[in-house]
Amino acid sequence: MRFTLISPRLAVQKGDFLGSGVPYWPVELAVAAAFLREAHHSVTVIDLFGSNPTRFEEMEDHYLQGERLDSFLGSSQFHATEVFMLFAISYMSHSELIDIAKSIRKRRADAKIVCLENSQAVTAYSLKDVQEDFFDAEVDALICGEIYWNWDELEDFLAKDVDRAIPCNVIVSSHGESHVPERKFAKSSSYPVPAWDLFNLQGYWSLPYxxxxxxxxxxxxxxxxxxxxxxxxxxxxxxxxxxxxxxxxxxxxxxxxxxxxxxxxxxxxxxxxxxxxxxxxxxxxxxxxxxxxxxxxxxxxxxxxxxxxxxxxxxxxxxxxxxxxxxxxxxxxxxxxxxxxxxxxxxxxxxxxxxxxxxxxxxxxxxxxxxxxxxxxxxxxxxxxxxxxxxxxxxxxxxxxxxxxxxxxxxxxxxxxxxxxxxxxxxxxxxxxxxxxxxxxxxxxxxxxxxxxxxxxGTDLWRQGLRAILGRPRTKMENLPLRVVFVLLHILKCKARSFSVA
The missing domain is CATH 3.20.20.70 (Aldolase class I)
Structure with missing residues (x-):
């Protein structure tokens, strides 16, 4: 099958540099990409944040950092994709993920859209608890937990249009909210090396934080x-x-x-x-x-x-x-x-x-x-x-x-x-x-x-401040000054571009 894996933009709350805007990497998505590739599927990754972290779009109470999905909708890969796998990387990006699903469904009524839970992050969320949002956006299925332990069942489920057996770690709209998915794990403790070659690593490395x-x-x-x-x-x-x-x-x-x-x-x-x-x-x-x-x-x-x-x-x-x-x-x-x-x-x-x-x-x-x-x-x-x-x-x-x-x-x-x-x-x-x-x-x-x-x-705090200014952090706090400058500068640039276009 031809898969396109999509990670959403990063939500940055207005006026907040302590509780949002941290660039967590989509590690589990990179592992899943490697796994799918080893299973001989065609895999494309669209990491909206990593593709362009200098772009900001203003929303009601926050900004979305990264490239818009629109930039990828005209590609041949988009139109050839059989299964779109959306990655629920963070609860803060949930609304963005719903908009992505709606945008894909509007253009690709024939494709399957599934959402993969991010089971390995404290910033993530349970797909079961927000399933109605996804099904209202015409997402076909929600995969809860890992895909590795029962991939044969999942593969069969995704490949068929009729007479599909629904794997126990999948939620579909016909289940109803009372359905409890089973999150099991592979007996083997071996996982593939993440497929970072499919991601724009320079997007992450270019950030000063x-x-x-x-x-x-x-x-x-x-x-x-x-x-x-x-x-x-x-x-x-x-x-x-x-x-x-x-x-x-x-x-x-x-x-x-x-x-x-x-x-x-x-x-x-x-x-x-x-x-x-x-x-x-x-x-x-x-x-x-x-x-x-x-x-x-x-x-x-x-x-x-x-x-x-x-x-x-x-x-x-x-x-x-x-x-x-x-x-x-x-x-x-x-x-x-x-x-x-x-x-x-x-x-x-x-x-x-x-x-x-x-x-x-x-x-x-x-x-x-x-x-x-x-x-x-x-x-x-x-x-x-x-x-x-x-x-x-x-x-x-x-x-x-x-x-x-x-x-x-x-x-x-x-x-x-x-x-x-x-x-x-x-x-x-x-x-x-x-x-x-x-x-x-x-x-x-x-x-x-x-x-x-x-x-x-003594000089502890002063040395921390100096390292922060020089961009040589040894703590997360020392990332903060350059992160604030970077975010505010690029928000102003994006607003200036929008104003000039208008």
Whole structure:
């Protein structure tokens, strides 16, 4: 079959550089593209963001960053495509994905349109919970979870027009909202190397910022494991991965890094796993293999990991193998809030981990949440207290997210958080959320606390500021100034072009 895989533009909320606009790579789509190609299908990729990240289009409360689909509609490949696979990379881009489906259906009534869930990202969402939007846009089917474990069934389903058996991980309009898809996983832990040759890598590399600290001009993301075993109620991952974590063999991970190093001339990797170190011994093996094979690469654990799974005595090995950055998520300084979330956290161990990373020149980030439905003022004060403790131990940066109702999460289904408007962008700065002003002030108070404590640590903050200005970031925060300048400059350029055309 002839497939065209489409990843939407990036949603950037107006006036917000803390909760939206981060250029997450479509890693799962690249793996799916490689898988389809290995199955001898014709594969074309349209990555709207990566195709042209300098283009911005103004919407109601946000901008869409990337090339419009219109630019690709006249191609011969578009008209030859049999199956369009839309990638639900982020809940923030959901409306854009619906518009893409409508645009394709208007021009290609004969083609099949399916949507693939992004099961390996906390910014994603459950397709089951928004299925009506897709079926109203005349999408044929929604694929929930991974495609690898039952591809023969999926292939047969996509190839036929009549007498089709519907795979258990697929939702079609005739199912009704009560249907529960089965998200299963391949018995084999082997996955193909992502087909990055089908993507416009220069679009990502040309940006002066990235998800993790942009320490190299050329870099690539990598998934060393899949899923997460924790039931956090604000997160969509318990739904999209059935509370399961699956590791990839250390040898496979290192082989992929070396393959990508040699084929794309990259020597830096951003580890985008949901929870990479659940099995700590596996990462020790990865580190040892990187050293044994003289891989000569560096890596950053940018999407977070469970702090307790990284032993303090192993930090020197991580550093010697090339680890430069590690993110983890206390979420809250309140043990009561953590219990309600469903996530254990060892506060003392995290402090020791920060100290060990500092000693071994691994930069650290801690992620905190504000706005959990059960959070009180006293809980917030405990977060302030723990943040001070972390900074005094040597924490390099903090990220503070406001809880947003992501479709598929427990808080979404229990309706404990509401947005004032159905069209409000569900970002990590959900300005449409009830009580937003109070939550924004709580976040600002945490940020003030961080900066005041950093000022007490000698030249730390000044060096971070200098690296940010020079474009040599070692933390995500240090990406921010150049990201702000880039986004605002290109928004102005796009507005000027629109004005001149008008």
């Amino acid at each position: 990235s998800h993790g600290p942009k320490r190299a001009k050329r870099f690539l993301p990598i998934l060393t494991s899949r899923g997460c075993p924790y039931p956090c109620d604000f997160c969509v991952v318990p739904e999209t991965n059935n509370l399961r974590w699956r590791s990839r063999p250390a040898a496979d991970v290192v082989a992929e890094m070396i393959h990508l190093r040699d084929h794309f001339q990259v020597r830096h990797f951003q580890v985008e796993d949901l929870n990479p170190t659940v099995k700590g011994s596996r990462w020790l093996e990865i580190c040892e293999l990187l050293k044994q094979r003289q891989a000569d690469v560096t890596f950053a654990i940018v999407s977070g990991t469970k702090a307790e799974t990284v032993k303090v005595e192993h930090i020197p090995l991580y550093a010697s193998a090339g680890c430069q950055y590690m993110s983890f998520s206390p979420e809250s300084g309140s043990a009561k809030v953590l219990k309600r979330i469903g996530k254990p956290f060892d506060y003392d161990h995290a402090i020791e981990l920060i100290e060990a990373c500092r000693k071994n020149e691994i930069h650290t980030q801690a992620c905190l949440l504000v706005g959990h439905p059960t959070e009180t003022h006293e809980d917030h004060c405990l977060s302030l207290s723990y943040l001070r403790r972390m900074v005094r131990a040597g924490l390099d940066e903090v990220a503070i997210f406001v809880v947003s109702p992501l479709a598929g999460s427990k808080v979404y289904r229990e309706k404990t958080i509401t947005l004032r408007s159905d069209g409000a962008l569900p970002s990590f700065s959900p300005k449409g959320r009830d009580g937003w002003e109070v939550l924004e002030e709580r976040r600002n108070e945490l940020l003030r606390c961080y900066f005041l404590e950093k000022l007490k640590r």
